Amino acid sequence: MKTYWKFGALIVVIVGTLAWLAAGGISESKTYYVTVSELSQMGEKAQGKRLRVAGDVAPGSIIRTGKEVEFTLTQQGRALKCVYTGTSPLPDTFRDSVQAIADGELGPGNVFRASQIQAKCASKYQAAPGARHPSDIRKADF
Amino acid sequence: MENLGSFAILLAFPVAAYAVAAAITGALKRNRWLEHSSTRAVYSVAILTSIASAVLVMGLMTDDFRMSYVVEHSNRTLPAVYKFAAWWGGQEGSLLLWSWLLACFSAFALWTNRHKNRAIMPYVTAVLMTTQAFFLALNAFVAPPFKMLSAGGGITALEDGRGLNPLLQHPAMAIHPPMLYLGYVGFTVPFAFALAALIRRQGGSGWLAATRRWTLTIWLFQTMGIVLGQLWAYDVLGWGGWWAWDPVENASLLPWITGTAFLHSVMMYEKKGMMKVWNMVLISATFFLCIFGTFVTRSGLISSVHAFSQSSLGRWFVYFMAIGIAVTLFFILDRREYLKSEARLENVLSRESSFLFNNLILLASALAVLWGTLFPLISETFTGQKITVGPPFFNRITVPIGLFLLLLTGVGPLIAWRRTSFESLRRNFQWPFAGMLALMAALFALGVRHGYALMCFGLALFVAWTIFAEFYKGAKAIRARQGGNLLASAIELTHRNTRRYGGYIVHMGIVLMFVGFAGSAFYQNSTAELNVGGRFELGRYSMQLANLSDADNANYASQRAHVEVYKRGGGSRIATLTPERRFYKASEQQTSEVSIRRGLGEDLYLNFAGMSDDGSKAVMQVYIFPLVSWIWIGFIVLVAGTLVCLVPPKFPMQYARTRVVGFSAAKRMAKEAV
Numbered sequence: 107m108k109t110y111w112k113f114g115a116l117i118v119v120i121v122g123t124l125a126w127l128a129a130g131g132i133s134e135s136k137t138y139y140v141t142v143s144e145l146s147q148m149g150e151k152a153q154g155k156r157l158r159v160a161g162d163v164a165p166g167s168i169i170r171t172g173k174e175v176e177f178t179l180t181q182q183g184r185a186l187k188c189v190y191t192g193t194s195p196l197p198d199t200f201r202d203s204v205q206a207i208a209d210g211e212l213g214p215g216n217v218f219r220a221s222q223i224q225a226k227c228a229s230k231y232q233a234a235p236g237a238r239h240p241s242d243i244r245k246a247d248f
Numbered sequence: 249m250e251n252l253g254s255f256a257i258l259l260a261f262p263v264a265a266y267a268v269a270a271a272i273t274g275a276l277k278r279n280r281w282l283e284h285s286s287t288r289a290v291y292s293v294a295i296l297t298s299i300a301s302a303v304l305v306m307g308l309m310t311d312d313f314r315m316s317y318v319v320e321h322s323n324r325t326l327p328a329v330y331k332f333a334a335w336w337g338g339q340e341g342s343l344l345l346w347s348w349l350l351a352c353f354s355a356f357a358l359w360t361n362r363h364k365n366r367a368i369m370p371y372v373t374a375v376l377m378t379t380q381a382f383f384l385a386l387n388a389f390v391a392p393p394f395k396m397l398s399a400g401g402g403i404t405a406l407e408d409g410r411g412l413n414p415l416l417q418h419p420a421m422a423i424h425p426p427m428l429y430l431g432y433v434g435f436t437v438p439f440a441f442a443l444a445a446l447i448r449r450q451g452g453s454g455w456l457a458a459t460r461r462w463t464l465t466i467w468l469f470q471t472m473g474i475v476l477g478q479l480w481a482y483d484v485l486g487w488g489g490w491w492a493w494d495p496v497e498n499a500s501l502l503p504w505i506t507g508t509a510f511l512h513s514v515m516m517y518e519k520k521g522m523m524k525v526w527n528m529v530l531i532s533a534t535f536f537l538c539i540f541g542t543f544v545t546r547s548g549l550i551s552s553v554h555a556f557s558q559s560s561l562g563r564w565f566v567y568f569m570a571i572g573i574a575v576t577l578f579f580i581l582d583r584r585e586y587l588k589s590e591a592r593l594e595n596v597l598s599r600e601s602s603f604l605f606n607n608l609i610l611l612a613s614a615l616a617v618l619w620g621t622l623f624p625l626i627s628e629t630f631t632g633q634k635i636t637v638g639p640p641f642f643n644r645i646t647v648p649i650g651l652f653l654l655l656l657t658g659v660g661p662l663i664a665w666r667r668t669s670f671e672s673l674r675r676n677f678q679w680p681f682a683g684m685l686a687l688m689a690a691l692f693a694l695g696v697r698h699g700y701a702l703m704c705f706g707l708a709l710f711v712a713w714t715i716f717a718e719f720y721k722g723a724k725a726i727r728a729r730q731g732g733n734l735l736a737s738a739i740e741l742t743h744r745n746t747r748r749y750g751g752y753i754v755h756m757g758i759v760l761m762f763v764g765f766a767g768s769a770f771y772q773n774s775t776a777e778l779n780v781g782g783r784f785e786l787g788r789y790s791m792q793l794a795n796l797s798d799a800d801n802a803n804y805a806s807q808r809a810h811v812e813v814y815k816r817g818g819g820s821r822i823a824t825l826t827p828e829r830r831f832y833k834a835s836e837q838q839t840s841e842v843s844i845r846r847g848l849g850e851d852l853y854l855n856f857a858g859m860s861d862d863g864s865k866a867v868m869q870v871y872i873f874p875l876v877s878w879i880w881i882g883f884i885v886l887v888a889g890t891l892v893c894l895v896p897p898k899f900p901m902q903y904a905r906t907r908v909v910g911f912s913a914a915k916r917m918a919k920e921a922v
Binding site: 109110112113116117120121123124127128130131132134135136137138139140158170193194195198199201209 | 414415489593594595596601604605608609612613616619620623624633634635636637638639640641642643644645648649773837838839840855857860869
């Protein structure tokens with residue numbers, strides 16, 4: 107019987123440690139998943155929270171200045187100005203009109219400061235009106 | 249042609265359903281004729297799904313742009329290998345691949361067992377074909393691959409297709425998804441054997457012997473699928489490096505974790521008749537996690553970069569899993585009598601206990617990953633607020649778990665069954681342990697301050713040391729008896745017990761991979777804007793943009809940067825890297841082809857991000873990833889070790905049971921023997 111108590115105690119210790127780590131991990135990386143219009147309705151509550159915002163990249167809004175990339179996410183008529191400040195390269199799929207997901211916080215002046223961006227490939231491709239050459243692709247496109 | 253394909257799928261569905269009914273009725277009524285008939289039905293399903301697959305592949309290869317699947321996932325100028333790979337490039341095609349693989353596996357399993365395990369085979373057939381019928385129903389009614397383009401009542405064709413997503417046009421595309429599918433689909437077979445044995449009230453390990461090689465092979469495919477995916481994600485931009493804790497990546501990791509736990513608990517089952525419930529739970533969990541993985545990728549349930557588009561498939565998967573899990577649980581609970589352990593745990597310091605903890609930790613990590621993956625859904629259900637958790641959550645849990653497992657990898661195989669004395673612990677581990685501390689102290693002195701990385705390097709040395717010591721001890725004993733050199737003796741040793749020593753080699757591969765994982769704690773990066781001729785520096789490299797060149801082919805147009813890499817401080821030239829940007833014409837998408845100088849110490853990783861806004865300067869992103877190559881090297885070692893495990897041992901030996909305790913167990917074994 108004594109052996110079983112020992113096993114029981116060890117298992118409790120291990121599972122307990124993991125649960126503790128998990129709880130800490132959740133509170134540390136908890137991110138609220140909202141759409142652009144939901145964010146605009148949150149108002150004050152959005153300040154200081156880690157957020158993940160989903161929306162469409164407004165055509166022509168991607169502008170690169172120095173190491174930062176500015177763009178606008180839109181959804182149902184609402185727009186959100188964003189600045190990407192992360193270090194990892196932006197995905198190739200991140201360009202005009204795609205659905206993008208930005209992780210970050212709402213900064214001063216309601217500008218969203220994104221530290222990470224994911225972009226989904228458009229599920230339907232447009233009919234090709236003649237291909238472009240890659241040298242025409244400016245930084246603004248990536 | 250396409251009618252033939254549709255017809256084959258439509259016919260396969262009732263045939264699979266018939267196989268289930270015939271197998272069960274045949275087994276219950278002891279009707280040989282019906283059992284045979286069900287086996288033939290399985291073969292028929294394999295033939296029918298092969299026909300359907302062949303029709304789809306033909307359509308892709310011959311640019312049949314009347315078929316909507318071909319239009320969506322291929323185009324004329326696509327290289328032939330990607331036309332073929334477009335088979336699994338989209339929802340409908342990849343589900344057909346699932347069905348086809350399962351049908352082939354089922355037919356193969358039944359054929360190899362046509363003279364063996366007859367008592368359980370009807371139930372194996374039933375489980376396999378129930379799964380098959382589910383996927384065929386999806387093929388036939390939810391995601392039919394043979395939809396035609398129609399205009400005004402007639403079938404019409406487009407001039408050209410829309411092309412395969414450029415991100416998928418990578419050599420790994422030809423091999424990574426099929427490998428993962430082999431893994432996902434393949435676990436259905438051991439699960440079917442396990443459940444069938446349980447239904448037939450067979451408590452012994454017969455079904456384990458029948459599926460041992462199978463499970464190991466499938467596990468190997470799955471490992472290859474996952475690591476090739478890592479390699480691919482590392483090569484392709486925007487997928488967040490070799491591991492990003494993306495839901496779809498997690499979904500492929502989950503069955504791998506439980507599958508790995510299963511491979512370990514199997515040994516306890518065979519050798520000691522213990523952990524039978526664990527075994528059953530683990531193989532069932534693996535199977536359902538495989539289905540879950542397919543479900544996550546297909547349904548768009550959890551947002552992911554890898555997911556297919558949102559669809560109505562989800563509901564079907566939920567029903568199938570709910571019913572399947574309920575049935576499995578019912579049999580486990582109803583027949584727990586036959587899953588009773590034949591021996592007891594005697595001591596905390598014993599081989600048994602290390603297996604128990606290995607399983608416990610693996611299962612706990614699977615649960616943690618599952619919890620994190622499903623967290624957005626759970627939080628939305630209970631709080632109405634969708635909350636996601638990111639890589640910090642996963643890293644926080646899995647890093648310590650990984651390190652603990654690494655420790656067990658070193659300790660477990662060396663401690664004795666039943667109980668271990670402190671004396672033998674000291675004898676086995678004092679030198680490896682001292683080596684570990686010395687390495688950690690040395691690295692600390694050299695300025696490594698990352699705690700987890702330090703522990704990882706230390707443990708890696710510890711485990712590698714114990715593994716080499718095992719080989720050395722065994723080889724020395726053989727050399728003492730037979731003479732010859734140490735290497736030949738080590739090979740002889742491995743050949744005598746391929747499972748054990750192959751297992752050690754697999755462990756060695758895992759150790760090397762962990763070294764690669766730990767390296768990610770030390771990465772560096774920088775971005776530079778350059779004119780042609782401009783220079784920039786990072787780490788011990790100095791790089792110069794030599795020139796930019798353009799190229800054009802039918803599939804894409806490209807712009808390439810030629811970057812000369814020198815040793816920093818006026819050193820010699822060591823490499824030329826050529827990162828490239830491509831613009832794919834059919835899909836109007838651009839991709840970045842990074843250029844990597846791989847090395848054992850570190851990788852230099854260059855991305856040509858584009859031209860500056862005025863078009864005069866090139867934007868270069870440079871990264872240094874230390875030790876990444878060890879992930880791939882470790883993977884090769886792991887594959888080699890698994891292959892060794894699959895080699896039959898020199899002297900075919902029964903996996904000896906140490907001891908069977910108690911009267912009831914003996915009686916049960918006698919009953920089984922009848």
